[in-house]
Amino acid sequence: MDLYAALQKPKPFERGASIWTDARISPQMLQAHLDGSTDSASYAPDRIDKTVSFLRDRLCLDEGRSLVDLGCGPGLYAERFARQGVAVTGIDISESSIAYATTQAKQAGQLIEYRNQSYCEPFGESCFDAAILVWEDLGVLSPDERQAVLCNVAAALRPGGMFAFDVASEQRLSELDSGGSWESFETGFFRTHPHVVIGKTWLFPETNSYCETSVVVDDEIAVYHNHLTVFTEQRIAQELHSAGLVVDYVGGDLMGSPLTGESSQLGVVAVKKREAMPFSADR
Template identity: 25%
Template sequence: MAWYDNFFSGLVQEAWKAAQTDEQTELEADFLNDVLELQPGQRVLDVFCGYGRHALELARLGYSVTGVDISGESIRDLQKTAQRQKLAIDAHAGDFLSIPLEGGFNGAYCLGNSFSFFPHDQMLLFLQKIAGLLAPGGWFVADTAMIAESVLPDFQERSWMQVGDITFLMENEYDARESCITSHLTYLRMEQTEHRESRHYVYTIAELHRLFRQAGLLITEQFGNLDGSDYQLGDDRLLVLARKK
């Protein structure tokens, strides 16, 4: 069982939702709309869609969206919202690496930092599945804050933040042999306490280029911000744009 199979529930979900603003979601959806070069009615795949904040925005623009997430709780939320708003969203709960999907997507994306969940062998399988599901010439966007050039120069062993009425504490350990950050997480609200552990695998940008090429995807752009600026060493996030060969 992967660490993320039972991670996304309870205070974790509540804190994540509270941390996402409508403005940020709109900016990210606009970015996807620009770079994926989709036409209304075309199919787009949201990988690790969560409760569907991007899927909902893109469906409102007229795209046919398929979302996949490991969290049944999130998928149920998305299905209810899509049904209520009469939006073309097909939402699936399950492990993206094993869930069967019909290919031919015109675009795909993975936003929200879930892209860093996989060690090298599984990352290659993940990218190969993305490539296999895309139509020829289809675009894929991946978003990560766990790129080596971003996280290692200012690695923090401990941090905390307040999200609404939830306090979120993080203690990090870096395993250089595996290029993996293990995080011990504590969520606190009033007398309620929940503990989690997560693992994020750290890649250099050059490693990503090699993995993408091996999977049949060619990275054409690497952005450091939603405004389309080029990635610079130390930027908080990396957004890569890749095309199926």
């Protein structure tokens, strides 16, 4: 790929190279997850603690109940829930994150099951009391991928089981800088040797999404696209309904904050239907 082609606007949800499976990025991604001073890959520890506290009550995760943590990364949520007696399964596509999480669990004597797989593929049948998908991961997927994940979640939950996740709200669009940037690095997130990163944010009103593109230039050119869909309460309710899930709660995050017009995020808890129910846009 030449630089001119790399800098063209992608199509909605067009995929470039994957930061999650790129061996050149994997060590830096793991370190970003573990860096408690930023929210660059995982939320900061204080926010994780507040999220776990809120979700444990909201999802009725008493001791012995079962939880699947989708996109579990290095186990930051899984280990906290496990310490409270919840039976946790963690799923992530990153080999390095799963390897780290598995080692940490063994050292701590925690019985957490970690699986190195994509949650876009089925991961169970009526075997979990609850599921979580944190750090707006649902919104990075295309509509077809989101529907597949929601159907997988619905299949894996027991009737009445609950699913908690967060997504970006439409407020996020007003916070975007749609300009471009470039910066040179001796070493950095994308590469551990000298390289240049050219960045650009693209808007896609037709799909209620935007894309943050990073073009990395060293002895070759690599393009990384990070797409993110923004949601209203009604749009997320419609997508959940199509998979057999019903909205139970919507807040400004997954820590229990109220939803306001200034919230850049929706924290959502949905319930697996026990039987067919008609959809209402007012729900």
